[in-house]
Amino acid sequence: xxxxxxxxxxxxxxxxxxxxxxxxxxxxxxxxxxxxxxxxxxxxxxxxxxxxxxxxxxxxxxxxxxxxxxxxxxxxxxxxxxxxxxxxxxxxxxxxxxxxxxxxxxxxxxxxxxxxxxxxxxxxxx
Numbered sequence: 001x002x003x004x005x006x007x008x009x010x011x012x013x014x015x016x017x018x019x020x021x022x023x024x025x026x027x028x029x030x031x032x033x034x035x036x037x038x039x040x041x042x043x044x045x046x047x048x049x050x051x052x053x054x055x056x057x058x059x060x061x062x063x064x065x066x067x068x069x070x071x072x073x074x075x076x077x078x079x080x081x082x083x084x085x086x087x088x089x090x091x092x093x094x095x096x097x098x099x100x101x102x103x104x105x106x107x108x109x110x111x112x113x114x115x116x117x118x119x120x121x122x123x124x125x126x
Contacts, residue, residue: 002026002115004096009120012086016124020081022096022117029077030054033099033106035113036070036081038092038122048094049081050106059105064090086124093119 008020022034035050049060049070058070069082079096097113099106107113 002029002032002098004098004115004117006094006096006117006120009094009122011123011125014086014088014124014126016086017082017084018086018122020083020094020096020120020122022079022081024077024079024098029072030074031100032115033101033103034070034072034079035097035099035106035108035110036079036094037097037110037113038090038094039119040089040092043092045095045110047108047110050099050108051079052104052106053102057105059108061108083122086122088124088126091122091124093121095119 003025006022036048039045051058051070067085072079096117098115099113
């Protein structure tokens with residue numbers, strides 16, 4: 001079992017930046033690939049980014065590639081999502097998730113992820 005707590009969300013103007021954090025507790029953090037997903041009002045949850053257990057491989061949704069960067073610090077049991085050049089369409093609740101499966105690149109299907117945080121709201125104003 002692992003517990004995930006996201007932080008860092010908020011209100012930002014278009015073109016601005018935010019950094020989300022997801023702190024994990026419980027089992028050994030490096031046992032998990034980590035992903036970020038988001039869900040906007042009235043829309044289905046969608047994949048944003050993922051990173052393998054030791055950070056060697058990352059994958060991104062096309063809509064965020066080049067603007068967002070996922071990283072992790074296993075010593076701090078934390079995964080980050082640096083979001084730059086934010087757009088109003090990035091507005092959503094952002095969730096981090098943990099995946100015990102070993103896959104390269106890391107999974108983009110939310111069904112692979114066993115543990116989820118409670119989410120943090122990101123609002124981008126135009």
